[in-house]
Amino acid sequence: MTAAGEVSEKPVRRRDSAATRARIMRVAAREFASKGYEGAGTDEIAAKAAINKRMIYHYFSSKELLYLAVLEDAYHKARVAEQKLELDSLEPLAALQRFVEFSFDSFVRDRTFINLLATENLQKAKVLKKSAHVSRFNSPIIQAVGRIIARGEAAGSIRAGLDPLQLWITMIGTCYFFFSNIYTLSVILETKFDEPEVLEARRAHVVDFVLNAVRPHAG
Secondary structure, rough: OOHHHHHHHHHHHHHHHHHHHHHHHHHHHHHHHHHHHHHOOHHHHHOOOOOHHHHHHHHHOOHHHHHHHHHHHHHHHHHHHHHOOOOHOOOOHHHHHHHHHHHHHHHOOOOOOHHHHHHHHOOOOEEEEEOOOOHHHHHHHHHHHHHHHHHHHOOOOOOOOOOHHHHHHHHHHHHHHHHHHHHHHHOOOOOOOOOOHHHHHHHHHHHHHHHHOOOOOOO
């Protein structure tokens, strides 16, 4: 009877463990994104996650490793979402348009990733350098961009000589800069860049800019 009871309890404990770890991660992501690495504290993370602080160290060993787990999870989620776009099934220019629109819209919905990257760039990627996984997260999407370019060249809709890595950085960069600086831009340029109609105009401009940049040159 005891053995049977032990067997039946293990799946429950595993589910509880996974749920607790996920809750810590969600709270930690919000805290690190809003307060930075130094500003976010394990006491507050534990309180907001409704757990004992010791649980953070049980699952992650240290604040730094919790922060690294949050960074890796943010990259992983971004790449998983990109894979669902099915870019290989689209005509090349349509595929690029879908990717740019997706990237822009993801920052409209949630700027947690942008804020986490801002924090880590201030630290010169000190913690991210310790990741054994993050370097492989970006390779699938860059490879997908490479396939889009190759198909576009063959079809004559994309000009020759484009580098997939450089194009990916440009597409992400045109979206990222706007959102990472949206509040200072709003003050300096006296425009409410967070308003829906302004966001829509910016989105259309970015798509138009990228597509015109990759099309074959006239003549």
